[in-house]
Amino acid sequence: MATIEDVARSAGLSRTTVSRVINDHPYVSIAKKKKVKEAMEELGYVPNSAARSLRNQRTGMIAVLIPRVMNPFFSQLIETLELAAAESFYQLIICQTQYSAKKELTYLNLLKTKQVDGVILTSAENDWSAIEGFTEYGPVILCNEFDERANVPMIYMDQQEAGYKATRHLIEQGHRKIAYCCGRFRSNVASAREEGFMMALHEAGLAFDEQYAFREAITSSDGTEIFRSIRGDSGRPTAIFTGSDEVAAGIVSEALRHGWSIPRDLAVTGFDNQVITELMNPRITTVEQPVREMALKTMEVLLERIRNRQYTGTERHQFSMKLIVRESTHMQAELAGIQ
Amino acid sequence: MATIEDVARSAGLSRTTVSRVINDHPYVSIAKKKKVKEAMEELGYVPNSAARSLRNQRTGMIAVLIPRVMNPFFSQLIETLELAAAESFYQLIICQTQYSAKKELTYLNLLKTKQVDGVILTSAENDWSAIEGFTEYGPVILCNEFDERANVPMIYMDQQEAGYKATRHLIEQGHRKIAYCCGRFRSNVASAREEGFMMALHEAGLAFDEQYAFREAITSSDGTEIFRSIRGDSGRPTAIFTGSDEVAAGIVSEALRHGWSIPRDLAVTGFDNQVITELMNPRITTVEQPVREMALKTMEVLLERIRNRQYTGTERHQFSMKLIVRESTHMQAELAGIQ
Numbered sequence: 001m002a003t004i005e006d007v008a009r010s011a012g013l014s015r016t017t018v019s020r021v022i023n024d025h026p027y028v029s030i031a032k033k034k035k036v037k038e039a040m041e042e043l044g045y046v047p048n049s050a051a052r053s054l055r056n057q058r059t060g061m062i063a064v065l066i067p068r069v070m071n072p073f074f075s076q077l078i079e080t081l082e083l084a085a086a087e088s089f090y091q092l093i094i095c096q097t098q099y100s101a102k103k104e105l106t107y108l109n110l111l112k113t114k115q116v117d118g119v120i121l122t123s124a125e126n127d128w129s130a131i132e133g134f135t136e137y138g139p140v141i142l143c144n145e146f147d148e149r150a151n152v153p154m155i156y157m158d159q160q161e162a163g164y165k166a167t168r169h170l171i172e173q174g175h176r177k178i179a180y181c182c183g184r185f186r187s188n189v190a191s192a193r194e195e196g197f198m199m200a201l202h203e204a205g206l207a208f209d210e211q212y213a214f215r216e217a218i219t220s221s222d223g224t225e226i227f228r229s230i231r232g233d234s235g236r237p238t239a240i241f242t243g244s245d246e247v248a249a250g251i252v253s254e255a256l257r258h259g260w261s262i263p264r265d266l267a268v269t270g271f272d273n274q275v276i277t278e279l280m281n282p283r284i285t286t287v288e289q290p291v292r293e294m295a296l297k298t299m300e301v302l303l304e305r306i307r308n309r310q311y312t313g314t315e316r317h318q319f320s321m322k323l324i325v326r327e328s329t330h331m332q333a334e335l336a337g338i339q
Numbered sequence: 340m341a342t343i344e345d346v347a348r349s350a351g352l353s354r355t356t357v358s359r360v361i362n363d364h365p366y367v368s369i370a371k372k373k374k375v376k377e378a379m380e381e382l383g384y385v386p387n388s389a390a391r392s393l394r395n396q397r398t399g400m401i402a403v404l405i406p407r408v409m410n411p412f413f414s415q416l417i418e419t420l421e422l423a424a425a426e427s428f429y430q431l432i433i434c435q436t437q438y439s440a441k442k443e444l445t446y447l448n449l450l451k452t453k454q455v456d457g458v459i460l461t462s463a464e465n466d467w468s469a470i471e472g473f474t475e476y477g478p479v480i481l482c483n484e485f486d487e488r489a490n491v492p493m494i495y496m497d498q499q500e501a502g503y504k505a506t507r508h509l510i511e512q513g514h515r516k517i518a519y520c521c522g523r524f525r526s527n528v529a530s531a532r533e534e535g536f537m538m539a540l541h542e543a544g545l546a547f548d549e550q551y552a553f554r555e556a557i558t559s560s561d562g563t564e565i566f567r568s569i570r571g572d573s574g575r576p577t578a579i580f581t582g583s584d585e586v587a588a589g590i591v592s593e594a595l596r597h598g599w600s601i602p603r604d605l606a607v608t609g610f611d612n613q614v615i616t617e618l619m620n621p622r623i624t625t626v627e628q629p630v631r632e633m634a635l636k637t638m639e640v641l642l643e644r645i646r647n648r649q650y651t652g653t654e655r656h657q658f659s660m661k662l663i664v665r666e667s668t669h670m671q672a673e674l675a676g677i678q
Contacts, residue, residue: 094433281620
């Protein structure tokens, strides 16, 4: 088993420098950090967390609260968060809240019981007033989620812009009746997105028909159901905005099975740019979120807050989305070279 | 903040019984366990892990090593493992090995440094000889993975049966030239699957053409590439066995774009029964793994080993697969009522 001395020797640096890198001490040059990390990996050296914990009272653990790992958006987020955490010798604890407010509080308690050094909340199920108390024990960072009242860092995408741009694109394609789907209408994320959707309609002087609002659409089966519920209507929408690629794929798949032509008979937009959008034929227009960038910023801010023992104080990092236009909304998408 | 006494009062049980439930003590009736858990949830009581740890030297943490959370098979496995762990007040630490043998050892070290009570290995990157030493410090369970030499519990699906049955199905459809795709040919999982594939060919007196073995096919883009590489061949296969729904979907999607008819021009089987197989048109024939059942058995065995402090000793639980026949291999699949 390699020791810290072995690492120092192999890296050609002092034991103190190695120790500083391990304890995520500031003021160590990037070049030295790299040398130490390479030597550690080479020798298979693993910092003793118990010892580290005694020295600086840290656990080396970070809890990430997500609704479900099976949601591709969140699994992609975790992937990047985990890699960024490993860089600084932190391990992630993934906690599935399953959209339960009670489970969320149970996991937030990991901060209080000193089992983790920080918490990343990707989707808040409780009111901020119920969460706020935990910031006494360590940093809580909102990533993807945001809340006007939260006095902690928030890293999120401009959801209003996403709702607005995708809808404006549909209007530009000539659509006047547009349906709206979202997954969880009580969340701040969904409501900002809906604001953008409504803003685009309003700007174009279009009315929204509440009959075509589907606010609990999460899976591809939900998409199938939505298609079935509108297909017989004479005054049905000619386009659908969705908050999920799976829902969009479910709608497209079912419409094709009924002999509809997409986008001629129905235009559909997805959300998240998952693999499925490129596999469907026609390919699905979607919103690309800067998942990687948001994950890296979240980890950077969290580690800084842990290091400085600064648990409260607002800090906002808003990221922009990208609309990827494909054949499900634009007949000439490929020919026109739009991507 | 609720105390253990509050829980006892609310459940109408003694403090000792509550404590036994929290510490996962055997010999507590299921009815009492249920009462205590309900009271704990009702009151928002969270067992203090530090205190629990002092008493029984446990951390309440379990590490699950997976290649990548973004692989839907593994995210589905995690989902069930996490729910089963939470039932017994255990938290999961998800560790992404990214198929790196070094990272795997780093994470196995969590056992040695007493940061977790047990490890679930879903895909072993190291030889068993390199892993074995860690069983001195706590239980290591193989789930999905298996190794003839491992002296620990193994919970896995019969991969040979899966390879055999899917291939036999293709042969029954009249195919004589069948291509083979797998993701990682060095793993025991993949080699057992390939044995089954070869067994079915051999049984039917068919030869395998190594030119049509694709042993690093993981993503849908790999599927696209595979289609492109065979489409011009005059002696090309008429069917493809794949070890991944994404690869199968990539092949099908690209073939359709080239005007091919599936399964008439090419039959394709997937693996894992992911959502995408039902969204594609034609729907994709696939192998359904008993993910939920394997996850529950894994957690049951692991908790038992933690409780009894029994870290070595083989124990095998083999599960069976189910072939789901759909339109990508069987033209009349829907009409014939095969599902």
